[in-house]
Amino acid sequence: MTTLPAETPTIFSLSDIDQPPATIRRYWLRIISDGLGEPVRVPLLVAKGTEEGPVLGVTAAVHGDELNGIRVIQRLFGDLDVSELRGTIVGVLVVNIPAFLRQTRVYTDGFDLNHVMPGKENGRASEVYAFRLMDRLIRHFNFLLDLHTASRGRINSYYVRADMSQEATRQLAILQNPQLIVHNPPSDGTLRGAADTLDIPAVTLEVGNPGVYQRTLIRSGIEGVHNVLSHLGMTDDEIIAPASPPVICKRSYWIYTHTGGLLTVDVDLLQEVKAGDLIATQRDVFGSLKEQYLAPEDGIVIGRSTMPVNRSGGRILHLGIL
Secondary structure, eight states: OOOOOSSOOEESSGGGOOOOSSEEEEEEEEEEEOTTSOEEEEEEEEEEOSEEEEEEEEEEOSSTTOOHHHHHHHHHHHHOOGGGOEEEEEEESOSOHHHHHHTOSSOTTSOOGGGSTTOOTTSSHHHHHHHHHHHHTGGGOSEEEEEEOOOTTEEEOSEEEEOTTSHHHHHHHHTTOOSEEEEOOSOSSOHHHHHHHTTOOEEEEEOSOTTSOOHHHHHHHHHHHHHHHHHTTSOOOOOOOOSSOOEEESEEEEEEOSSOEEEEEOOOTTOEEOTTOEEEEEEOTTSOEEEEEEOSSSEEEEEEEOOSEEOTTOEEEEEEEO
16 A cells, blocks of 8 residues: 555546556545635545456445444555555545534535435535535446435444345345345435436445444444455455345335324334334323334334434334335
């Protein structure tokens, strides 16, 4: 591995990079300007191999409080031997800079950046940010792994969302060695969906919980990326097989509360439930029982709420249908 330069250059597009083979470089990608007219820049790590090959993008922190993916990318680049790499890896350490600086999930205009992709050239603030991100960065990838976590007040299993009807994305999903895979065609304004419209195979990997580093899940995320590198012929590493095959869900959905109060979720992550099983109990502030929630059908718990205070329409759990 070559020594990193003392200064980190600012670029306006991934196409601006003219990097020697067998090197790792840091870059700032300028996206927008802030209220002072100063540049808002996205941090990139770029590893260029000794031979031509695919461009694999690995993105983190599309939501500003999702941190595990950042550490996955840092560790990935720390472990790389670029002298044996074919192609290019682009690690996007923080996608949503304004939200990251505020440690919030959503963009500064209140919109979820992962539901406005591919954005608009002349739209509201989040749409412009999304458009420039797609134009200056994402469209240059051949494959994309988008790393996420649960939102605040929730926890997730280690799972992947992917279109399992497409062979390329099916393979990317399985190579992550997740606990679960949810079949989810990308059609909801996500980064994954925007990549798909550009014929870039992409999956979303949910790496644990928000606002923390979780070492075990970070190691699992790194393992999944290395498996993809081997699968794409970018490295000669052996593909690590899963300890057990993933649970495949044909669809999934969240179950919500009908009324407000203090919520206790009575099931754990990865627990299989049957239709009619008790999944949560809600009480008022005095401790009186208000409602009990039952599983509407057979399924498995993908994620669940950890926040007792829950208003009407609050999330209870994310149910996967096998």
